Amino acid sequence: MSSVKNLALLAIDQGTTSTRAILFSVQGEILAVSQKELKLLHPHKGWIEQHPGDLWEDTLWVCRNVIADAQRSDIKIAGIGITNQRETTVIWDRETGEPIYNAIVWQDRRTADLCDTIKKSGHEQQITKKTGLLVDPYFSATKIAWILDHIEGARQRAEKGELAFGTVDTFLLWKLTQGKAHTTDITNASRTLLFNIVTRQWDNDLLQLFNIPAGMLPNVSDNVAFFGETKPELLGAAYVIGGMAGDQHAALVGQGCFESGMIKATYGTGCFALMNTGHNCTISSNKLLTTIGYRIGGDTCYALEGSIFTAGAAVQWLRDNLGLLSDAAQSEAVALSVTDSNEVYFVPAFTGLGAPYWKPNARAAITGISRESTSAHVVRAALEAQGYQSRDLIEAMESELNSTDTSEALRIDGGMAGNTFVCQFLADMLGRTVEIPEVMESTAWGAAALAGLYSGLFNSLDNISRTWVCARRYTPQMAEDERNKLYAGWKHAVQAVLN
Numbered sequence: 329m330s331s332v333k334n335l336a337l338l339a340i341d342q343g344t345t346s347t348r349a350i351l352f353s354v355q356g357e358i359l360a361v362s363q364k365e366l367k368l369l370h371p372h373k374g375w376i377e378q379h380p381g382d383l384w385e386d387t388l389w390v391c392r393n394v395i396a397d398a399q400r401s402d403i404k405i406a407g408i409g410i411t412n413q414r415e416t417t418v419i420w421d422r423e424t425g426e427p428i429y430n431a432i433v434w435q436d437r438r439t440a441d442l443c444d445t446i447k448k449s450g451h452e453q454q455i456t457k458k459t460g461l462l463v464d465p466y467f468s469a470t471k472i473a474w475i476l477d478h479i480e481g482a483r484q485r486a487e488k489g490e491l492a493f494g495t496v497d498t499f500l501l502w503k504l505t506q507g508k509a510h511t512t513d514i515t516n517a518s519r520t521l522l523f524n525i526v527t528r529q530w531d532n533d534l535l536q537l538f539n540i541p542a543g544m545l546p547n548v549s550d551n552v553a554f555f556g557e558t559k560p561e562l563l564g565a566a567y568v569i570g571g572m573a574g575d576q577h578a579a580l581v582g583q584g585c586f587e588s589g590m591i592k593a594t595y596g597t598g599c600f601a602l603m604n605t606g607h608n609c610t611i612s613s614n615k616l617l618t619t620i621g622y623r624i625g626g627d628t629c630y631a632l633e634g635s636i637f638t639a640g641a642a643v644q645w646l647r648d649n650l651g652l653l654s655d656a657a658q659s660e661a662v663a664l665s666v667t668d669s670n671e672v673y674f675v676p677a678f679t680g681l682g683a684p685y686w687k688p689n690a691r692a693a694i695t696g697i698s699r700e701s702t703s704a705h706v707v708r709a710a711l712e713a714q715g716y717q718s719r720d721l722i723e724a725m726e727s728e729l730n731s732t733d734t735s736e737a738l739r740i741d742g743g744m745a746g747n748t749f750v751c752q753f754l755a756d757m758l759g760r761t762v763e764i765p766e767v768m769e770s771t772a773w774g775a776a777a778l779a780g781l782y783s784g785l786f787n788s789l790d791n792i793s794r795t796w797v798c799a800r801r802y803t804p805q806m807a808e809d810e811r812n813k814l815y816a817g818w819k820h821a822v823q824a825v826l827n
């Protein structure tokens with residue numbers, strides 16, 4: 329018989345940059361990891377795609393690796409949790425399981441004109457009231473419409489019920505269950521622009537507006553549920569998938585942000601700050617998104633979200649396109665090799681600007697370059713941009729609620745949270761304590777914890793909260809006038825980009 333000691337939870341974390349499988353103990357300790365970098369395709373300016381085959385095969389590969397590790401160590405897997413890059417859209421043939429087009433990634437801007445037309449038609453307010461979102465190419469609805477309108481025969485086939493739509497969670501679940509489950513979870517559904525977060529159902533008016541046949545949509549489930557069982561021929565056994573959530577929502581769970589006012593920010597490819605607002609589903613007046621934080625046991629917890637499209641991706645660009653870095657981690661030493669950015673600002677609007685600006689056609693800029701500027705100033709400015717962008721978001725959140733209702737500390741995670749310069753600059757720019765948990769893989773841990781709730785290894789959110797232990801804490805060190813002066817320079821640079 330297995331004791332809790334040799335039981336583990338397997339998280340599949342399918343991110344924009346890489347696919348990971350992580351085996352966690354019930355305490356949140358990492359027992360095994362397997363990771364594979366993922367390629368982004370740029371077929372045209374503003375288009376960003378991924379091969380659905382890579383999404384699936386990489387998932388299979390990383391899962392098989394950690395399952396082999398578990399077997400070697402005599403560890404029994406109690407359940408699987410799936411978490412994923414959100415909004416990214418896949419459409420496949422129900423019969424063969426074959427995608428009819430590449431996955432259109434959340435950062436893709438090809439539907440900016442369609443979004444403009446919808447905005448001009450005066451529907452945005454109604455859409456926001458139902459979905460908590462804004463009309464932007466970021467979300468899935470216009471990506472689905474684009475595929476149906478550009479791939480020969482797709483619309484007719486979708487209308488006949490031959491095609492299935494899914495975000496990455498749904499696509500992977502379909503593959504893992506070999507077509508038995510066509511299901512998404514409520515957090516991923518809430519990012520499509522087709523899901524009414526008040527009635528918690530697909531919305532017929534929105535389906536009509538975006539011209540999307542209802543028959544292609546998945547079932548929607550709470551975050552803790554029986555999502556399906558893996559086919560034994562794929563992973564060697566029938567593992568139960570008991571937890572599923574979009575990556576930012578899973579991180580909210582993994583960071584133990586279960587009380588209203590608690591905020592987490594994840595710095596991966598992009599940066600996403602979510603503030604728990606409890607049962608309060610208020611629509612933002614500061615261009616933040618209202619989204620479902622999680623829904624467990626029929627109880628819905630809402631969140632306000634600030635979405636920044638480019639965070640770590642700017643570091644990748646400095647590494648791959650400018651050759652200024654040999655790896656992402658080197659950015660820390662380079663930034664610290666100069667005392668300041670010498671008035672250089674880097675506005676990383678590579679794929680438009682997200683919250684609180686929402687300008688899909690904005691483009692990145694480096695401003696304030698002088699004869700004294702060096703590559704170190706540019707690298708430092710790219711890291712500092714995370715502090716400025718985060719301040720934009722946190723200030724918007726503060727003005728949404730009474731600022732005393734937001735918790736003082738910001739819990740952060742994601743690849744960039746490993747950069748001590750970024751963490752200190754964040755604390756300085758926000759004037760808040762920044763905390764990093766011992767379990768740095770908050771997203772994957774959140775997905776594992778959801779599966780743990782399903783399998784009975786956890787019996788309440790309190791059990792999950794107790795696994796959160798602070799590993800590092802950064803307190804603000806910068807003088808108030810300095811931080812305000814630097815931030816004013818950022819606002820100026822953003823204005824130049826917006827103009």
Ligand SMILES: Nc1ncnc2c1ncn2[C@@H]1O[C@H](COP(=O)(O)OP(=O)(O)O)[C@@H](O)[C@H]1O
Nearest residue numbers: 343344345346596597640641656657742743747
């Ligand atoms: N030490 C570091 N300093 C700065 N950026 C980093 C560091 N480590 C990773 N990154 C950046 O973080 C991103 C990867 O983070 P991750 O959380 O794995 O992303 P995702 O979930 O989007 O796939 C990459 O864009 C990378 O450039």
Ligand SMILES: O=P(O)(O)OC[C@H](O)CO
Nearest residue numbers: 343344413414596597598
């Ligand atoms: O892959 P990440 O971690 O940058 O997350 C992507 C987001 O879910 C997009 O909304």
